[in-house]
Amino acid sequence: MTSPVDVLGAPDPVGAVLTAHTAGTPIAVRTSGTTSSPRLVVRSTASWVGSFPAVTALTGLDAGSRLWLPGPLHASMNLFAAVHARSVGAEVLDRPDGAGHAVLTPAALAGALADGTPLAGVHLVVAGDRLPRALADRAVAAGARTAHYYGAAELSFLAWGTAEDDLRAFPGVELALRDGVVWARSPYASTGYAAGQDGPLRTAPDGWATVGDRGTLTADGVLLVAGRGTDAVTTAGATVLVAEVEQALRRAGSGDVVVVGVPHPRLGQLVAAVGTDPVALAAARAGASELTAAQRPRLWLHLERWPLTSAGKVDRAAVAELATAGHLAHLPAAVA
Template sequence: MSPEPVDVLSAADPVAAVLSAHAGRRPIAVRTSGTSARPRRVVRSTASWVDSFPAVSELTGIGPGSRVWLPGPLSASMNLFAAVHARFTGAEVGPTPDRATHACLTPTALAGALEDGVDLAGVHVVVAGDRLGRDRSGRAAAAGARTSHYYGAAELSFVAWGSDEDDLRPFPGVEVDIRDGVVWARSPYLALGYLEDGGPLRVAEDGFATVGDRGRLDDGVLTVLGRGTDAVLTGGVTVLVDDVEQALRRATGTEVVVVGLPHARFGQLVAAVLTDRTAVPAARAAAGELPPPQRPRRWFCLPRWPVTEAGKVDRAAVAELAAAGRLDPVPVVA
């Protein structure tokens, strides 16, 4: 009979709970971020994390004497992993950037730090939880920081690593395969499953697993296009928002969120939301190259992205603001 997983987030010190479970060879339960569905408790062996520590230490330089700025909640698996890795390797963790040699941030948190003038000179920033665009990594570099970016999931752990979303290559010890446009990974770092029924994790007979993210692999570089279930149904046509966002982000060098706006005749209209009004003309030009159903019919600006507890852009909140008419519309110029 398998030992009961330790629900580490219910402990007073979740980091200590993970390390104690590792010493006792007990599995642990962590949670998904819940950005596309309700959060689920993911069961994994502690070895599936600890065995990746040497590679993470080598890629980041985190070890004794390092100080990791970790402002996000431990309820997000990326933050809990970072805190466990830091304590395991003898690094210090702090909630502020003071004296930080390293940081673990979402792209949204990194953008906020840059906008707030946080001194990141000499800091190695590990960015995860969402896609890190080259424009944002470039801004961080201009501020004197170095960025590392990884793609993964609570169920898969690390899949690919690079400096930004355009430079993702399989993480050490991970095999990546694209099957029917979906990203599959095989590694020692996979989770065992869920405590509850359901969930996006699928495992094939050959050991490859997926959570349904779409992507492509070209010359060893992985491009992640996002979860295929994020879609807008407009006039009977299903538009995957990641296809539209990818094109608009490439053209503008800034984050774009595409949502469905309720419409009496078409069901939904494709709408694009940006935080930078000056980027809208470039986005509109790029949209003109898309197939007609994918072209945004409404454009909005939002001063700052709402974020989830895990620090990711809260797409549901953006969609609600758009539907409620609480976003600043950008009129079409003839």
């Protein structure tokens, strides 16, 4: 088997992907490292290029487009966007001025809105983490058009919509739930990890694969993603899955919430809910009745802006450190 090209080691990673495609050589790209250490994922270039027509149709990106792409190329979502843009002849910008398209993480979008970045007329593709409906609505109110997709470095595109609550299977992808875990059968999937590496990707003989994300699939085909099911808080002997609590709180509060464990001398850990919007966080607190006693957060904490990883995603480890160190404000008992 031909050794994959580590495209990020090339002076021009985008060109390296396109050269590998011409040569029929596999490539290696990195996972984001959001829930673990980054890994090298091996894939054929066709697994990316094959999705270009669908992405072009969904976004309208063409040779006359100007794409704002502020994120680093070591994040596979950004590398893909840059390769797609070059393949259709679009211009890639590192600043928003004059851009009609943009690819951002939800945290980067929240920062752009907070900074007053002009987004009127911009077609946003938001990925890398879940896009709350409230944040998508803020972008639309600023004049933007939003698209949102769910995927993984190992599996590429899985579902597409306008926010986290209307995701449907990406063209050419089949979705299924097995014991609450999202599985997919897709022509865009990778072949696995580089030699000597392991990760959450699991495959079945019938072509289905998963990275362990949990979720639900409604009768009319909407995929609601809870997140990686292995992140947990242990409190008073009970194991609480973070993804399940966050999903319930987002439904109740219409805003993004990160749940972490804060050490406690008697209980082991306390479940803490952290958010940047105090009103949404208060709504989540008021609507947390569907949670069990163990799942219900004991701490409700507020910060101004999310700490980010180098890939532009919420840095959960940093959030947990801030909460543990007592550097976050407690949500008042009553919030207007």
